[in-house]
Amino acid sequence: MDPTPSPTPVGPSADPRSVPPSPAAGEPVISTSGLTKLYRDFWGRPRHLALDRLDLRVERGEIFGFLGPNGAGKTTTMKLILGLIFPTGGSARVLGHDPRDVETKRRIGFLPEESYLYRFLTAAETLDFYGRLFSIPRRERKKKVDELLALVGLAQVRNRLVREFSKGMARRIGFAQALINDPEVVILDEPTSGLDPIVSRQMKDLILDLRRRGKTVFMSSHLLADIEDVCDRIAILFEGRLRKTGTVRDLLSIRDALEVRLKGVPADRVTLLKETLSKAGFDVANIAPPSDTLENLFLRTIRESREGESQS
Amino acid sequence: MGPVFGVMRLTFLECRRKRAFLVLFCVVFAFVAGSILLPATKPSDRLYLVIAWALRAIGFFGMLVTVFVTAVSIPDDIEDRRVFTLRAKPLNTLQWCGGKMLGFAAVIALFVAASGAISLAYIRLVAVVAGTDETTSRLIAARGRVAPVAMSYATSDAHGTSWGVVEGDGLDGAGLRCRLAGESRSHQFFWQFGFLFSYPVGDTLRLGYRFKAASPDNKPVTLQFRFVAPETKLEARDVAEVLGEATGSVSCRRELIDPNGATQVYVRRTDSASTLEGGPLDLWVETTDGRRVTALQFQHGGDQEPAYVVASWTPERGTLVRLHGPEGGSLTWHFRGMDRSELPGRELDIPFRLRVGGRGYAAYTDALLEVRRPGSDDVEREIRRLKYGVPGTLQVRPGLVSPDGDCDITLRRRYPNSYAEVQVGDVAFLTRPRLFEVNFIKALCLMYCQLTLVMTVTVMGSTCLSAPVSLFWGGFSWLCASMMAFLREAQSTVEATLRHAAAETAGVLPTAVHSHDPTEIPTWMLQFSQNVVDLLLRIVPDFDRFDPAPALLKGSILTWSQVGAAVELLALWAGISFVVGCLILWRREFN
Numbered sequence: 001m002d003p004t005p006s007p008t009p010v011g012p013s014a015d016p017r018s019v020p021p022s023p024a025a026g027e028p029v030i031s032t033s034g035l036t037k038l039y040r041d042f043w044g045r046p047r048h049l050a051l052d053r054l055d056l057r058v059e060r061g062e063i064f065g066f067l068g069p070n071g072a073g074k075t076t077t078m079k080l081i082l083g084l085i086f087p088t089g090g091s092a093r094v095l096g097h098d099p100r101d102v103e104t105k106r107r108i109g110f111l112p113e114e115s116y117l118y119r120f121l122t123a124a125e126t127l128d129f130y131g132r133l134f135s136i137p138r139r140e141r142k143k144k145v146d147e148l149l150a151l152v153g154l155a156q157v158r159n160r161l162v163r164e165f166s167k168g169m170a171r172r173i174g175f176a177q178a179l180i181n182d183p184e185v186v187i188l189d190e191p192t193s194g195l196d197p198i199v200s201r202q203m204k205d206l207i208l209d210l211r212r213r214g215k216t217v218f219m220s221s222h223l224l225a226d227i228e229d230v231c232d233r234i235a236i237l238f239e240g241r242l243r244k245t246g247t248v249r250d251l252l253s254i255r256d257a258l259e260v261r262l263k264g265v266p267a268d269r270v271t272l273l274k275e276t277l278s279k280a281g282f283d284v285a286n287i288a289p290p291s292d293t294l295e296n297l298f299l300r301t302i303r304e305s306r307e308g309e310s311q312s
Numbered sequence: 313m314g315p316v317f318g319v320m321r322l323t324f325l326e327c328r329r330k331r332a333f334l335v336l337f338c339v340v341f342a343f344v345a346g347s348i349l350l351p352a353t354k355p356s357d358r359l360y361l362v363i364a365w366a367l368r369a370i371g372f373f374g375m376l377v378t379v380f381v382t383a384v385s386i387p388d389d390i391e392d393r394r395v396f397t398l399r400a401k402p403l404n405t406l407q408w409c410g411g412k413m414l415g416f417a418a419v420i421a422l423f424v425a426a427s428g429a430i431s432l433a434y435i436r437l438v439a440v441v442a443g444t445d446e447t448t449s450r451l452i453a454a455r456g457r458v459a460p461v462a463m464s465y466a467t468s469d470a471h472g473t474s475w476g477v478v479e480g481d482g483l484d485g486a487g488l489r490c491r492l493a494g495e496s497r498s499h500q501f502f503w504q505f506g507f508l509f510s511y512p513v514g515d516t517l518r519l520g521y522r523f524k525a526a527s528p529d530n531k532p533v534t535l536q537f538r539f540v541a542p543e544t545k546l547e548a549r550d551v552a553e554v555l556g557e558a559t560g561s562v563s564c565r566r567e568l569i570d571p572n573g574a575t576q577v578y579v580r581r582t583d584s585a586s587t588l589e590g591g592p593l594d595l596w597v598e599t600t601d602g603r604r605v606t607a608l609q610f611q612h613g614g615d616q617e618p619a620y621v622v623a624s625w626t627p628e629r630g631t632l633v634r635l636h637g638p639e640g641g642s643l644t645w646h647f648r649g650m651d652r653s654e655l656p657g658r659e660l661d662i663p664f665r666l667r668v669g670g671r672g673y674a675a676y677t678d679a680l681l682e683v684r685r686p687g688s689d690d691v692e693r694e695i696r697r698l699k700y701g702v703p704g705t706l707q708v709r710p711g712l713v714s715p716d717g718d719c720d721i722t723l724r725r726r727y728p729n730s731y732a733e734v735q736v737g738d739v740a741f742l743t744r745p746r747l748f749e750v751n752f753i754k755a756l757c758l759m760y761c762q763l764t765l766v767m768t769v770t771v772m773g774s775t776c777l778s779a780p781v782s783l784f785w786g787g788f789s790w791l792c793a794s795m796m797a798f799l800r801e802a803q804s805t806v807e808a809t810l811r812h813a814a815a816e817t818a819g820v821l822p823t824a825v826h827s828h829d830p831t832e833i834p835t836w837m838l839q840f841s842q843n844v845v846d847l848l849l850r851i852v853p854d855f856d857r858f859d860p861a862p863a864l865l866k867g868s869i870l871t872w873s874q875v876g877a878a879v880e881l882l883a884l885w886a887g888i889s890f891v892v893g894c895l896i897l898w899r900r901e902f903n
Binding site for chain 2: 039079082083084085086102103105106108110112114115116117118120121125129130132133134135136174177187
């Protein structure tokens with residue numbers, strides 16, 4: 001999967017007549033106000049409060065992470081933002097419009113939790129179908145399909161049925177369909193769940209690439225490392241209520257502590273270092289060699305193995 | 313329209329790539345080809361079977377395809393959560409539902425067209441083997457025949473007059489009504505019964521009758537019944553007096569049934585000034601368990617020369633009318649309500665094949681043929697030399713057919729002692745040149761309309777039901793629409809019963825055999841069920857009206873107006889289903 005080629009902006013987004021105006025500068029791309037969803041049973045009796053008075057703002061050009069354990073209300077929020085379900089209370093706006101506004105959906109890309117694809121279609125047919133829904137002209141659609149298949153690394157299997165795809169391949173084709181219209185806002189529900197670390201990294205690189213191109217990304221996940229890696233701001237949801245929101249740096253920084261990294265310190269000088277700092281009046285919490293993340297180690301190992309194989 | 317065609321194409325691909333679709337298609341092919349195993353004594357009978365079999369197979373398996381592919385598509389999209397991706401795109405409810413319906417319509421069209429093409433090819437193959445006998449010509453004629461609705465005859469001789477009318481194709485005994493007038497000793501009705509030992513007739517043979525009699529002074533007409541056992545020549549007589557429309561019974565000894573179980577009954581009037589009307593089913597044997605046994609043969613006319621038998625009927629051959637004796641008499645074929653668009657625009661062709669002969673049983677004679685526009689003086693006459701059983705064709709102006717499609721064709725003999733022996737179907741109008749293929753395509757169109765109607769109703773149901781319930785709903789809709797004919801029949805029976813009940817209550821009618829027994833089902837309940845049935849007949853479409861099989865198997869032409877009526881019904885139901893389906897999807901949440 002090569003994240004370098006970026007899809008050309010094509011399709012209806014190029015036609016100013018068919019696209020509703022963007023929100024004014026400073027206006028959030030996605031906003032919710034007191035958004036509430038109460039599920040009821042067949043007889044209309046309250047069954048489960050999935051979302052409780054959610055207030056949220058997602059600004060243009062940022063990657064917003066939506067964190068929470070299973071059942072916290074992340075997917076419900078996304079369905080409300082996409083107009084798939086109706087709110088019990090409050091409201092949601094996407095690009096300044098009602099979520100059910102069809103024209104606004106021309107500027108949104110959505111990847112659901114599992115790709116939910118038509119198993120009887122091939123990879124190319126799948127993208128072609130979603131391209132048709134955006135009324136993209138045939139020639140442009142074909143070009144776009146080729147580009148996206150190359151982007152997600154599925155060009156070689158373009159004529160294979162989706163039912164024969166592995167989970168990672170299905171996820172990638174799902175990601176490609178979310179980008180078929182070159183959207184302004186990309187909504188990703190658990191984009192890396194169930195993927196191996198390599199594909200997961202590629203997926204995250206793609207998300208970062210979207211930000212570089214000025215897109216707004218709203219993603220949910222319960223994989224904290226993924227959120228930490230890519231998101232600018234996050235919100236933590238628990239039992240349907242917003243518990244915390246802010247930039248990743250602000251939320252993760254420990255304000256009353258300082259981390260200093262020294263290179264080339266021999267083992268016998270560590271005690272001396274600790275004593276020196278203590279004498280200077282600092283409360284030393286920990287002095288130990290720094291460790292890499294497991295993900296980095298895994299990716300490095302795979303990369304080295306590949307390089308070794310290619311040389312031999 | 314891009315999204316609509318996108319969804320339509322997707323739906324088409326989805327159905328086409330389903331194994332069930334291919335399996336059902338193969339089953340239709342196997343069924344049509346398997347008709348070769350059906351028992352048929354002649355190749356032309358096989359042709360009949362193949363046509364019937366192919367139409368039923370396409371109709372039934374088409375229904376299965378329709379229900380199976382349409383009932384699961386939308387519920388699967390929702391249950392497999394593909395709807396999340398779909399509805400996150402700029403696709404509104406109208407486009408989604410419309411695209412689905414168009415896709416299904418295309419799949420059904422593919423199925424009907426493909427199975428129709430296979431069937432047609434097979435029918436043509438069987439037709440080649442069958443040759444060009446009468447059945448084959450009737451089934452796949454190059455030009456259709458429009459049969460008369462009735463044939464009437466009138467003849468008189470020195471002894472009396474006979475008059476009658478045959479309605480329908482002449483096979484049904486109820487369609488033949490005959491009248492005796494004039495000299496009373498020669499003109500008579502005759503019935504022959506058979507196999508009477510198969511029925512419980514009791515010690516006395518009891519015969520019921522239903523006649524219409526009239527006399528100038530309005531006095532009862534005396535009828536003379538003569539019973540004959542054909543084998544033993546035993547005879548007995550009885551009399552009855554009738555006036556107006558009368559029913560009654562006469563009886564004779566059981567010995568009048570001969571050892572073969574046969575009995576003959578002759579009925580004649582004693583008064584020459586009176587008239588008597590009856591038909592094949594107007595005299596019957598009453599069994600001890602209350603059943604009626606009708607005759608195996610009926611004749612109307614004289615029993616000796618020159619007053620010869622005028623009309624005879626048997627269940628196998630139908631009605632045969634014969635004019636004989638002194639000059640005079642006429643035969644008229646009545647054509648009513650013909651579809652003028654089906655007739656040629658310039659010259660009308662009327663083929664005939666008459667069994668006529670001349671003096672001394674010569675195989676030919678001259679006859680006057682008249683073609684008349686009913687209710688006017690517009691008539692064309694032509695004297696033709698006719699040969700026994702040799703087909704000929706009359707060519708007349710289209711103006712002789714009235715705007716309502718009515719026309720009468722009369723045959724008159726020119727010479728004494730020439731004879732004519734005819735049936736209703738001996739004269740017909742030829743339609744415009746047509747191909748059997750065109751008729752078959754019209755039949756496929758009718759079936760396509762039925763299937764598409766089921767599809768729209770199933771799609772409507774599937775917007776709010778799960779896949780298994782939608783399957784049931786689709787099958788149920790088809791079943792309901794297919795059973796409307798039974799409901800209509802039941803409604804007419806209940807209606808007649810209610811009419812009788814009302815008349816009895818008002819004291820208008822004497823209590824009759826078919827009267828309503830209030831102890832069985834209360835009238836209010838019948839009335840209630842009648843209202844329910846009325847409502848159902850208004851709401852549910854009747855597929856029987858658009859069943860092409862009866863017409864095709866008779867060799868009749870299916871008109872484009874029939875197809876148009878089916879399309880109208882389809883459009884109405886498709887519109888209703890589409891609107892309701894869209895409303896449901898619009899208000900539905902996708903969890």
